[in-house]
Amino acid sequence: MLTVRQTRLAWLLVLPTLLVVAFVAGYPLAQVFYYSFHRADISFVEPTEFVGFKNYLFLLQDPDFRGALWNTLRFTFVSVFLETVLGLAIALVIHSNFRGRGIVRAAILIPWAIPTVVSAKMWQWMLNDIYGVINVILVNTGLVANKIAFLANPNTVLWAMVAVDVWKTTPFMALLLLAGLQLIPADIYEAADIDGASRWQQFWTLTLPLLTPALVVALIFRTLDALRVFDVIFVMVGVNTATRSLAIYNRQTLIDFQDLGYGSTVSVAILVIIFIFVFLYMRVAGQGVRGED
Amino acid sequence: MRTKGLGYYAGRLLFYALVVFIVIYSVFPFYWAVVSSFKTSDALFSSNPSFLPTPFTLTHYQNVFSGAAFGRNLINSLIVAGGATLICLVLGVMAAYALGRLRFPPKNAVLYIVLAMTMFPQVSVLSGMFVLLRETNLFNTHAGLILSYLLFTLPFTVWVLTGYFRGLPRELEEAAYVDGATPIQTLIQVMLPLTGPGLVTTGLLAFIAAWNEYLFALTFTIGNNVRTVPVAIASFGGATPFEIPWGSIMAASVVVTVPLVILVLVFQQRIVAGLTAGAVKG
Numbered sequence: 001m002l003t004v005r006q007t008r009l010a011w012l013l014v015l016p017t018l019l020v021v022a023f024v025a026g027y028p029l030a031q032v033f034y035y036s037f038h039r040a041d042i043s044f045v046e047p048t049e050f051v052g053f054k055n056y057l058f059l060l061q062d063p064d065f066r067g068a069l070w071n072t073l074r075f076t077f078v079s080v081f082l083e084t085v086l087g088l089a090i091a092l093v094i095h096s097n098f099r100g101r102g103i104v105r106a107a108i109l110i111p112w113a114i115p116t117v118v119s120a121k122m123w124q125w126m127l128n129d130i131y132g133v134i135n136v137i138l139v140n141t142g143l144v145a146n147k148i149a150f151l152a153n154p155n156t157v158l159w160a161m162v163a164v165d166v167w168k169t170t171p172f173m174a175l176l177l178l179a180g181l182q183l184i185p186a187d188i189y190e191a192a193d194i195d196g197a198s199r200w201q202q203f204w205t206l207t208l209p210l211l212t213p214a215l216v217v218a219l220i221f222r223t224l225d226a227l228r229v230f231d232v233i234f235v236m237v238g239v240n241t242a243t244r245s246l247a248i249y250n251r252q253t254l255i256d257f258q259d260l261g262y263g264s265t266v267s268v269a270i271l272v273i274i275f276i277f278v279f280l281y282m283r284v285a286g287q288g289v290r291g292e293d
Numbered sequence: 294m295r296t297k298g299l300g301y302y303a304g305r306l307l308f309y310a311l312v313v314f315i316v317i318y319s320v321f322p323f324y325w326a327v328v329s330s331f332k333t334s335d336a337l338f339s340s341n342p343s344f345l346p347t348p349f350t351l352t353h354y355q356n357v358f359s360g361a362a363f364g365r366n367l368i369n370s371l372i373v374a375g376g377a378t379l380i381c382l383v384l385g386v387m388a389a390y391a392l393g394r395l396r397f398p399p400k401n402a403v404l405y406i407v408l409a410m411t412m413f414p415q416v417s418v419l420s421g422m423f424v425l426l427r428e429t430n431l432f433n434t435h436a437g438l439i440l441s442y443l444l445f446t447l448p449f450t451v452w453v454l455t456g457y458f459r460g461l462p463r464e465l466e467e468a469a470y471v472d473g474a475t476p477i478q479t480l481i482q483v484m485l486p487l488t489g490p491g492l493v494t495t496g497l498l499a500f501i502a503a504w505n506e507y508l509f510a511l512t513f514t515i516g517n518n519v520r521t522v523p524v525a526i527a528s529f530g531g532a533t534p535f536e537i538p539w540g541s542i543m544a545a546s547v548v549v550t551v552p553l554v555i556l557v558l559v560f561q562q563r564i565v566a567g568l569t570a571g572a573v574k575g
Contacts (some may be wrong), residue, residue, distance in 0.1 A: 003396070009476050010397035017388035017451060018403065024444045025410050028421025035420060042423065090315055106558050107316045109565075110323055113557040115505035117523040118546040122326045126541050131338050133325055168324065170394035172568070228414035231507045234526045247416040247508075254420050255512060267417040274414060276527075291414070 045196035087173030118236035180214025353544035374503035385450035393458025457491035494567035
């Protein structure tokens with residue numbers, strides 16, 4: 001029968017991918033869990049020793065972990081919020097008909113196309129305290145009296161990171177929301193026009209509710225991405241208590257402190273935090289994420 | 294019809310002002326990097342910088358390519374990103390055809406495993422991947438980086454291509470079966486040519502993701518013989534720690550980014566479709 005042959009063929013085709021997944025995801029993940037219960041150093045000079053939940057107990061009292069968590073949460077909430085508002089504004093602009101729409105759409109894709117490391121370097125140069133163009137503009141227009149060392153000041157540095165991340169990732173948000181907007185049928189707006197609803201009313205009563213599914217998906221994607229932020233912060237300011245994110249602290253424990261055991265525990269904690277967010281979103285979104293067939 | 298009064302024109306003016314602002318906001322940082330890369334060091338470190346590259350110089354580009362390292366880094370990036378893209382396309386097509394067109398019992402389970410993989414953060418398998426690469430003697434090799442990159446390129450590719458395959462009309466397949474083609478022949482001769490655009494888009498997105506990757510490249514390579522371009526740019530140093538060669542950094546950044554920007558602009562429509570398919574359907 002065809003179906004038996006089909007099943008066998010399907011297995012044959014999927015098997016290589018499953019093997020790779022098991023090798024590059026399953027195996028490393030198993031190692032992470034294993035070492036999170038051990039005392040181990042990453043150069044394997046010291047013998048590995050089982051310590052039970054000791055690493056996890058340490059994690060609960062680790063102020064550095066808590067600091068990194070707090071930085072990451074602030075970074076995530078503020079940048080995702082700004083990206084959503086800006087992304088929605090940009091999506092609405094590109095969705096409407098005007099001359100030069102193609103150019104604007106191409107323009108907003110540029111930040112997305114630029115590697116994160118490169119955009120971090122570009123912004124580091126623009127935010128330079130002495131020669132940076134941002135300071136020059138701020139001083140020349142009289143907005144500030146003295147140049148600001150954005151990246152050296154613990155009060156501004158995290159928000160500088162947010163600004164760069166927002167610049168880099170708002171296009172993605174805008175594109176997802178634009179795709180959502182294009183799914184809304186045009187005739188409901190014609191009906192609303194006839195009923196005399198203002199643009200503003202139409203936005204709140206039609207556009208926003210109908211856009212919610214796309215909005216939820218975009219929010220999930222951006223939140224998960226922001227929670228694992230590494231490149232922007234690491235390249236621009238390195239390892240610094242004012243900006244250290246969970247991912248940066250995780251790498252620091254593993255590579256700088258050579259602590260394979262505790263570093264793995266931090267990894268597990270990050271996974272748990274990400275899963276908490278996924279779970280919360282799933283609950284809020286209900287059937288927002290589609291099942292198959 | 295509404296008459297086009299003053300309010301209408303004021304509204305249009307505001308709208309276009311917004312459009313101009315969006316364009317400047319999106320493009321200016323890249324523009325500034327390009328301008329900076331062509332400026333002389335004197336002009337670069339001026340307290341009143343010009344918005345055009347005057348006087349114009351190619352010194353920074355010469356500096357970037359005069360050492361052997363950056364050229365080597367570019368080749369490394371091409372090998373690693375190209376290798377990862379090729380492998381994930383071959384495996385991805387096979388898996389996606391099965392997941393999109395064939396029926397077999399644990400299909401949904403496989404799809405969920407693939408989807409779950411796209412969610413977990415790279416850093417949380419960093420130590421495990423380190424152990425894996427050490428045990429397989431692939432630490433600090435191109436093959437090791439390619440392997441580790443499959444972690445994020447493969448699930449994405451499978452997910453998006455599954456969508457493409459599912460969208461193809463069933464009649465084509467049935468016609469091929471009636472003509473006596475085996476499913477494998479159907480895949481290669483009928484379905485594959487039709488997924489061409491999908492393959493190009495997904496391949497491009499996978500390539501960009503691998504080209505831009507930083508954390509694994511930083512952690513799993515030592516020295517310039519394997520090091521990729523993002524790591525090189527991030528660690529560009531001057532003659533002394535106090536002298537950051539901004540001109541050269543900007544020149545290197547432009548070299549790495551311009552091909553990507555051109556690719557993205559050329560394939561704009563498809564990339565947007567691919568991105569939104571990969572994300573919205575997730």
